[in-house]
Amino acid sequence: MKAIYNNSQILDQYAIDNGLNEDILLENAGISLARLIKKEKKKFNKAKILFLLGGGNNACDALVAIRHLKKCKAFKLGFKENENFKKQSRILENYGFKFLKKEPKFNKFDIIIDAVFGSGFKRNLDTKTINIFKKVNSSKALKIACDIPSGLGIEFCFKADITLCMGALREILLEDFTKEFVGKIKIASLGVSNKKFIKEAQGYLLNKKDLNIIKRRVNSNKVHFGHIYIAGNESAGTLAALGALNFGAGLVSLVAQKTFSPLIMLKDKIESKASAIALGMGLENLDILKDDILNNIPLVLDANCFLSENLLNFLQRKDVVLTPHPKEFSRLLKLCFQEDITIDTIQKNRFFYAKKFANTFECVLLLKGANSIIIQKDQFFVVNLGTPNLAKGGSGDVLSGMIAALLGANFSPLEAAKNACLAHALVAKKYKFNENSFDALKLVKGLKCI
CATH class of the missing domain: 3.40.50.10260 (YjeF N-terminal domain)
Incomplete structure (x- = not known):
C-alpha cells in the first residue's frame, strides 16, 4: 500500500x-x-x-x-x-x-x-x-x-x-x-x-501485492466457504452469482425464476442459512428491503437498491457494503442529505463526498469509478488499476457477487470490499485483447488468473 x-x-x-x-x-x-x-x-x-x-x-x-x-x-x-x-x-x-x-x-x-x-x-x-x-x-x-x-x-x-x-x-x-x-x-x-x-x-x-483472497484448505468442503444468496434478475443476478462462485463461494443461490448458468441454484426466497446476501442487480421488486431476513446477515446493496428509501434502514450497519456508481451515488446523497448533487460535481470531488457520507454512516461505501474509493468512517483506500475495459454492463454485478463471496468467507466488510475491488481491477488489467471485446463473462472467466 x-x-x-x-x-x-x-x-x-x-x-x-x-x-x-x-x-x-x-x-x-x-x-x-x-x-x-x-x-x-x-x-x-x-x-x-x-x-x-x-x-x-x-x-x-x-x-x-x-x-x-x-x-x-x-x-x-x-x-x-x-x-x-x-x-x-x-x-x-x-x-x-x-x-x-x-x-x-x-x-x-x-x-x-x-x-x-x-x-x-x-x-x-x-x-x-x-x-x-x-x-x-x-x-x-x-x-x-x-x-x-x-x-x-x-x-x-x-x-x-x-x-x-x-x-x-x-x-x-x-x-x-x-x-x-x-x-x-x-x-x-x-x-x-x-x-x-x-x-x-x-x-x-492499493496495489497487487495487497490482494488477499479465499484460500482453500486441504481438508475443507463447500460449507466452509459460505452459502451466498443473490437477489436479482436472470441476467444481472446470474452474473453476480457467477462472480461469487468463481471468487471462492462454496454455494451460490439465485432468488429468481431462472438463470442462464447450470452452476447456479435457484431459490424462491432468501433463507436464514445464508452466509451473505447481494441484492439489487436488475431487481424490480424492492419489497425485499423490508424483509426481516436481512437483519442479521452481511449485505451487499447495489444497483436498484439506490432507488428505494428503504435503503436508509441499512446505512448504520457495519456489516453492509454499498456499491454505487456515480449516478447511483448521486441518488444516495439525495436520499441521505436531501441534496441534488450532479454527477459532474461528484466526479470532480469524489473524496469530499465519499468522506462526507462516511462521516455520517457506519456502513462501507465502495464508490465505483476509474479510481474506486473504498471507505468506512476514517479508513479509506483507493484502487486506481481500473481500465476502460470495465465500462461495460454487468461488470458491477460481478463485483457485488465477489464482495458477497468474501463476506461469506468471514472477511470483514471493509476487507471484502477492498480485496474484491482490487481483484476485479486486476482481471480487467490483465486482458490483452481488443478492450472493446471485454465483457462481464470474460471478467468472470478471468478470475481464474487471480
Whole structure:
C-alpha cells in the first residue's frame, strides 16, 4: 500500500521541523527526477530533453535534476522566482548552463518535463502558459510532470504520461477527472526515513501485492466457504452469482425464476442459512428491503437498491457494503442529505463526498469509478488499476457477487470490499485483447488468473 495525503506540504515542513535541511530534501527530489529521466531516455536514440520552468520550489527540483543530467535544455516561462530558485539557478550557471532565451520548438524534443507549478497553485493559467501547454500536449514527446501536472484541477493543464510525486502521493492525483492527465504515477524517495517524513497516512492506494483472497484448505468442503444468496434478475443476478462462485463461494443461490448458468441454484426466497446476501442487480421488486431476513446477515446493496428509501434502514450497519456508481451515488446523497448533487460535481470531488457520507454512516461505501474509493468512517483506500475495459454492463454485478463471496468467507466488510475491488481491477488489467471485446463473462472467466 502507498500512503495518500490531501496536503503533502505539511510533510515537508514536518521533516524540516525534525531537523532535516530543506536543501537536502530539494537535492534528493532533483536526483530522483534525474534518475527517472535517465531511465526513460534509454528508450530513445540520443534523446533531446526539455524542462519547462516556473519560479518556485517545484522548478527547483528540476534545476537540481538538470545539474545531474547535464545534456538538456530548459526554458523559463517568466514567472516570479523565489530565493531557492535563484540560488539553484546561480549554481547551474556556475556550471556553465545557459537557459533558452526564446520559446523552443516543442516537436524537436523527445522528453519534456513540466516543472512550472506545484500543488499549491490555485489560480487560472494565463494565456501564454495555456498556449505553451497546448503545443506540448499535442507533441509526441514523452511528458513527465514533476510532483503534479501544472494546472491540474483548473480549466487547463499539462497532460503527463508520467507523474513523479515528491515523497508522497497526493489525493488530487486519484480523483477520477485527473486520470487522463496524470498518466502513470510514481513516487520519488527523498532519501530520508519515513519516520522523519511520513506522518500517519490519511488513506492508502492499493496495489497487487495487497490482494488477499479465499484460500482453500486441504481438508475443507463447500460449507466452509459460505452459502451466498443473490437477489436479482436472470441476467444481472446470474452474473453476480457467477462472480461469487468463481471468487471462492462454496454455494451460490439465485432468488429468481431462472438463470442462464447450470452452476447456479435457484431459490424462491432468501433463507436464514445464508452466509451473505447481494441484492439489487436488475431487481424490480424492492419489497425485499423490508424483509426481516436481512437483519442479521452481511449485505451487499447495489444497483436498484439506490432507488428505494428503504435503503436508509441499512446505512448504520457495519456489516453492509454499498456499491454505487456515480449516478447511483448521486441518488444516495439525495436520499441521505436531501441534496441534488450532479454527477459532474461528484466526479470532480469524489473524496469530499465519499468522506462526507462516511462521516455520517457506519456502513462501507465502495464508490465505483476509474479510481474506486473504498471507505468506512476514517479508513479509506483507493484502487486506481481500473481500465476502460470495465465500462461495460454487468461488470458491477460481478463485483457485488465477489464482495458477497468474501463476506461469506468471514472477511470483514471493509476487507471484502477492498480485496474484491482490487481483484476485479486486476482481471480487467490483465486482458490483452481488443478492450472493446471485454465483457462481464470474460471478467468472470478471468478470475481464474487471480
